[in-house]
Amino acid sequence: MKPSISPETLKAIESLDTCTVANAIETFDVRLRNEGYADSSIRCLTNCESPIVGYAVTARIRCSSPPMTGGAFVGRTDWWDHILTIPGPRIVVIEDVDERPGTGAFIGEVHACILHALGCVAAVTNGSVRDLPAISEGSFKLFANHVSVSHAYVHVVEFGGPVKVGGLEINPGDLLHADSHGVLSVPHEIASAIPAAAAQIIERERKVLDLCKAGGVTVEKLRDAVHGVFN
Numbered sequence: 001m002k003p004s005i006s007p008e009t010l011k012a013i014e015s016l017d018t019c020t021v022a023n024a025i026e027t028f029d030v031r032l033r034n035e036g037y038a039d040s041s042i043r044c045l046t047n048c049e050s051p052i053v054g055y056a057v058t059a060r061i062r063c064s065s066p067p068m069t070g071g072a073f074v075g076r077t078d079w080w081d082h083i084l085t086i087p088g089p090r091i092v093v094i095e096d097v098d099e100r101p102g103t104g105a106f107i108g109e110v111h112a113c114i115l116h117a118l119g120c121v122a123a124v125t126n127g128s129v130r131d132l133p134a135i136s137e138g139s140f141k142l143f144a145n146h147v148s149v150s151h152a153y154v155h156v157v158e159f160g161g162p163v164k165v166g167g168l169e170i171n172p173g174d175l176l177h178a179d180s181h182g183v184l185s186v187p188h189e190i191a192s193a194i195p196a197a198a199a200q201i202i203e204r205e206r207k208v209l210d211l212c213k214a215g216g217v218t219v220e221k222l223r224d225a226v227h228g229v230f231n
Contacts, residue, residue: 005175005191010089012195014053018181024197028190038166038183041145042124046136051179052121053186054091056170057083059159061096061127063104063152079159080118088119091176095163096127102145104152105130116140124176124183126165143183 013021018037026033059079083090092115094106107115107123109131115123122141123129128148135142145166162171168185170176175186186194208225211217 005188009192009195010053013177013186013191014051016177016195016198017051018177018179018184020198020201021177021186021194022184023201024194025184025187025190027197027201028187028193030187030190036168036185036187038124038143038168040166040182042126042143042166042168042183043145044141044143044178044180044182045129045147046132046142047139048141048180051177052089052091052141053175053177054089054121055086056172056174056176057086057090057092057120057159058161058163058170058172059092059094060157060161060163061094061106061154062098062157063096063102063106063127063154064098064100066153076156079156080114082160083115083118083120086173090118090120091178092120092123093163093165093170093176094123094125094127095165096125097157098127101126102128102148104128104150104154105146105148106151106154106156107142107144108151109134112138112140112142122178124165124178141178143178 022037025036096102105128107125107129112135116138122143124143126145128146129142129144130148160172162169166183168183170185175188175191177184177186211221211225
């Protein structure tokens, strides 16, 4: 059982940008510094102004091939029940497992509205999304690798298991933080300590920034100011 995280801690983490949260995580040496985040193929496409935090809800989809019979796959709603087993706030993470991900978009205006109604704040996928202007009118956020005009033959093939998006392995219930910089996994065991660690980092960085903006900077002053900032 993963340790519980208080609403106050979640709110404090959400107030930080992903770069600061990533820096704070590094101070605990719980993983390598090149792990724990999605690569740059996963980009924020809507409502990128503010960070979000939430627990992962996972699913896998396919889009490229039609069914053996009929013109389309039957839409599945059973995974909505699974969504509600994950505590809120929720971030849906969808792995497109086609050989060439992104042929069709699973998340559009309707699915975004449904997911938001079910307590989800965002969707993350290595596949496609669509209806960006309509979704941007609300607060739901999209992080994706592709944009598509069509849903093609998109269908859910499984849900509730591990997925891999942008090189990041994600399990149901993992804590995620995301903003315009990308998507970051936050280790549960150190989540409550991240706000304090981040505050120390922000203070150290502020001293360097203030020094540079004040003018009259010297190399000696810079060396003294950056001590501990770049470690």
